[in-house]
Amino acid sequence: MKTFHKGGVHPNDNKLNADAPAQVLPFDGPYCILVSQHLGAPSTPIVKKGDKVKRGQPLTENQAFLSSVVHAPVSGTVQNVAEAPDAGNFARPAIFIQPDGDEAEDFISDDPTLDREIRLSPAEIIERVKAMGIVGLGGACFPTHVKLSIPKDCKADYLLVNGVECEPYLIDDYRLMLDKPDEILVGVSILMKALSVDKAIIGIEANKPKAIALLKEKAAAYDGISVEALKMKYPQGAEKQLVKALTGREVPSGKLPINAGCVIQNVGTCFAVYEAVQKHKPLTERLVTVTGPMVKEPRNFWVKIGTPVSALVEACGGLPENTGKIIAGGPMMGKALPHLNVPVTKGLSALLLLPDEQAHRGTVAHCIRCGKCVAACPMGLEPYLLHAAVLHQRMDLCEHHHITDCIECGCCQYTCPSFRPLLDTLRLGKNKVNQIIRNRNTTK
Amino acid sequence: MTTFLYAVLLLAATGLIAAVVLYFIAMKFKVEEDPRIDLVAERLPGANCGACGKAGCRDLAKALVESNGQTDLHCPVCSNEEWAAVAELMGMHADTCEVKIPVVRCQGGHLNSIRQTAYEGLESCAFAHSLHAGENGCSYGCLGLGDCTRACAFNCLTMDPKTGLATVNEDRCTACGNCVKACPRGIIELRYKHAQEGRIYVGCHTEDKGALAMKHCLSACIGCGKCAKSCPVGAIKVENNLAYIDFTRCTHCGTCVEVCPRKSIVATQPAIPASSN
Numbered sequence: 001m002k003t004f005h006k007g008g009v010h011p012n013d014n015k016l017n018a019d020a021p022a023q024v025l026p027f028d029g030p031y032c033i034l035v036s037q038h039l040g041a042p043s044t045p046i047v048k049k050g051d052k053v054k055r056g057q058p059l060t061e062n063q064a065f066l067s068s069v070v071h072a073p074v075s076g077t078v079q080n081v082a083e084a085p086d087a088g089n090f091a092r093p094a095i096f097i098q099p100d101g102d103e104a105e106d107f108i109s110d111d112p113t114l115d116r117e118i119r120l121s122p123a124e125i126i127e128r129v130k131a132m133g134i135v136g137l138g139g140a141c142f143p144t145h146v147k148l149s150i151p152k153d154c155k156a157d158y159l160l161v162n163g164v165e166c167e168p169y170l171i172d173d174y175r176l177m178l179d180k181p182d183e184i185l186v187g188v189s190i191l192m193k194a195l196s197v198d199k200a201i202i203g204i205e206a207n208k209p210k211a212i213a214l215l216k217e218k219a220a221a222y223d224g225i226s227v228e229a230l231k232m233k234y235p236q237g238a239e240k241q242l243v244k245a246l247t248g249r250e251v252p253s254g255k256l257p258i259n260a261g262c263v264i265q266n267v268g269t270c271f272a273v274y275e276a277v278q279k280h281k282p283l284t285e286r287l288v289t290v291t292g293p294m295v296k297e298p299r300n301f302w303v304k305i306g307t308p309v310s311a312l313v314e315a316c317g318g319l320p321e322n323t324g325k326i327i328a329g330g331p332m333m334g335k336a337l338p339h340l341n342v343p344v345t346k347g348l349s350a351l352l353l354l355p356d357e358q359a360h361r362g363t364v365a366h367c368i369r370c371g372k373c374v375a376a377c378p379m380g381l382e383p384y385l386l387h388a389a390v391l392h393q394r395m396d397l398c399e400h401h402h403i404t405d406c407i408e409c410g411c412c413q414y415t416c417p418s419f420r421p422l423l424d425t426l427r428l429g430k431n432k433v434n435q436i437i438r439n440r441n442t443t444k
Numbered sequence: 445m446t447t448f449l450y451a452v453l454l455l456a457a458t459g460l461i462a463a464v465v466l467y468f469i470a471m472k473f474k475v476e477e478d479p480r481i482d483l484v485a486e487r488l489p490g491a492n493c494g495a496c497g498k499a500g501c502r503d504l505a506k507a508l509v510e511s512n513g514q515t516d517l518h519c520p521v522c523s524n525e526e527w528a529a530v531a532e533l534m535g536m537h538a539d540t541c542e543v544k545i546p547v548v549r550c551q552g553g554h555l556n557s558i559r560q561t562a563y564e565g566l567e568s569c570a571f572a573h574s575l576h577a578g579e580n581g582c583s584y585g586c587l588g589l590g591d592c593t594r595a596c597a598f599n600c601l602t603m604d605p606k607t608g609l610a611t612v613n614e615d616r617c618t619a620c621g622n623c624v625k626a627c628p629r630g631i632i633e634l635r636y637k638h639a640q641e642g643r644i645y646v647g648c649h650t651e652d653k654g655a656l657a658m659k660h661c662l663s664a665c666i667g668c669g670k671c672a673k674s675c676p677v678g679a680i681k682v683e684n685n686l687a688y689i690d691f692t693r694c695t696h697c698g699t700c701v702e703v704c705p706r707k708s709i710v711a712t713q714p715a716i717p718a719s720s721n
Contacts, residue, residue: 083656091656338576338581360564424565424568427571428570431574432570
């Protein structure tokens with residue numbers, strides 16, 4: 001079975017809600033839509049207090065290439081354009097909408113039948129993907145139209161579809177693959193047309209045999225799409241590791257997967273692209289898993305963007321008594337939330353409630369030079385060395401040892417027997433080095 | 445006896461040849477250095493804190509000599525007299541400047557704000573700032589992890605365990621400004637020291653709107669503008685929901701301290717005049 005070879009760890013996969021079917025979460029507002037939910041230039045609101053909005057109406061605009069927009073998840077009235085806390089508790093501009101009736105934009109088609117005929121040209125597909133606010137739903141929220149616009153000096157050979165879901169607890173991609181296999185495959189075909197590639201590989205880890213079997217059976221009816229089972233290993237869902245696992249190619253240091261002829265899209269993104277291109281639906285809802293060892297009823301929900309996470313927790317039987325940490329995302333790369341008023345964004349794949357005894361870090365001890373972090377690093381870095389270099393402010397040394405290649409997967413910290421904050425220092429150092437490099441390039 | 449003589453002669457000859465070779469090599473690779481660099485470096489504090497923007501004191505001396513004094517470089521650690529001595533040596537004009545001291549514009553900490561979350565990660569303000577708004581939810585306030593104390597080369601900043609905020613030791617501080625650069629939130633500001641009168645500054649840095657700021661902290665500035673209205677010299681400005689006292693115009697009358705409904709304006713204790721003892 002294929003996998004990547006350098007480093008990686010294998011935490012217990014804990015897929016608790018694998019068999020819980022996806023439900024629609026009822027919520028009667030108000031919705032709070034953060035204005036910038038993507039990576040890149042922030043957008044500006046184009047609605048104001050008191051405006052009536054239809055479902056699917058764009059709420060923001062941005063002329064920059066590396067940016068994306070948000071749309072109204074429901075029809076209703078704009079209650080306010082103010083600030084709301086994001087996942088880090090920083091106040092960010094947001095639009096509050098009180099739902100009222102259900103009036104959709106005319107272009108949206110709510111017809112659930114499968115539409116396999118791709119009518120748009122590649123340029124039109126990219127334009128549509130941009131207009132419908134599609135971003136990478138794996139978690140990074142990188143605007144999808146940017147990934148689809150390939151630089152002139154590169155050529156894509158493969159479209160790799162990420163159904164790996166290597167993080168423990170996360171299960172939303174698996175549910176999507178079981179519930180919407182045909183839609184995903186049409187989405188993949190659309191992306192193949194936009195990129196003009198003739199080969200697409202869907203990578204799924206071996207702990208999801210049902211999804212592998214189902215997609216293999218369905219993919220036979222589509223040209224150029226194959227399904228590959230991958231050995232279970234974290235972080236296989238990271239772009240560079242997935243390229244290595246599926247094609248055997250290596251992405252050069254400091255370069256993007258496109259330099260190795262690959263474009264990677266998450267299965268969730270493929271589904272969103274299908275909805276946008278075939279049904280003209282903007283990205284206003286996504287699948288979210290609510291999970292954790294103490295959750296009374298772990299469930300999967302179709303949630304409208306802008307719903308507060310408290311509504312999700314309540315629908316699962318409320319906050320368990322000894323909750324120590326609420327994590328947006330998985331336990332390896334997710335972000336701890338400060339409170340439950342944070343709204344659901346496009347990048348939220350799961351809400352993980354950890355009991356207090358699992359929520360704390362161990363006591364930091366000295367580095368014993370065991371080298372476990374070096375063995376675990378999937379990028380071939382030396383985390384213990386970079387850790388020390390950052391603590392001593394030796395940014396030149398960090399740059400020399402390729403700190404900018406760190407993908408922040410957390411394998412080093414996961415394996416460290418001394419509980420050293422390796423990932424924290426590497427992130428800090430990476431930010432600083434990136435800043436130094438940017439300054440150097442601008443002064444040149 | 446002859447063995448002994450040979451040994452002495454051999455060693456003497458080797459030493460002589462080596463001396464001649466070394467002499468020529470030394471002449472060949474001689475580094476010409478302006479003798480003034482050493483003289484200037486002697487007059488600098490020698491703390492190598494980097495506050496002037498150069499790598500250390502000798503680097504500053506070199507830069508001063510190389511530019512022949514035609515430069516804006518200035519050592520903030522030197523007192524006016526010390527800097528005047530350097531300027532005299534370089535034949536340049538030394539501006540006298542008022543002594544400054546950093547003030548920490550946050551009174552949140554453990555006493556005045558309520559901890560809503562707990563942070564367990566790396567002990568670094570820069571990192572914590574990239575992750576979250578802070579344990580008390582204020583995204584402008586002191587994170588209490590001590591980046592400024594680690595940046596201080598003179599050991600004058602310490603974290604007060606009681607308040608969780610940075611405190612400045614006035615006697616040790618040289619106003620090098622490294623703490624100002626280290627704070628990821630720009631809370632620390634260099635202001636005129638005014639050792640006799642004491643300093644008056646707004647001990648808050650939040651630009652959140654009043655209602656939100658009040659939720660985070662008991663001593664948060666809510667931008668009500670009472671201080672600005674009461675100031676007899678018009679030294680106070682309210683911008684982005686935050687009052688700011690212009691230290692170049694403040695006359696230390698203390699009116700603003702009395703009218704502030706939130707007790708966010710701090711007045712340091714003036715030094716006790718010698719005559720009162």
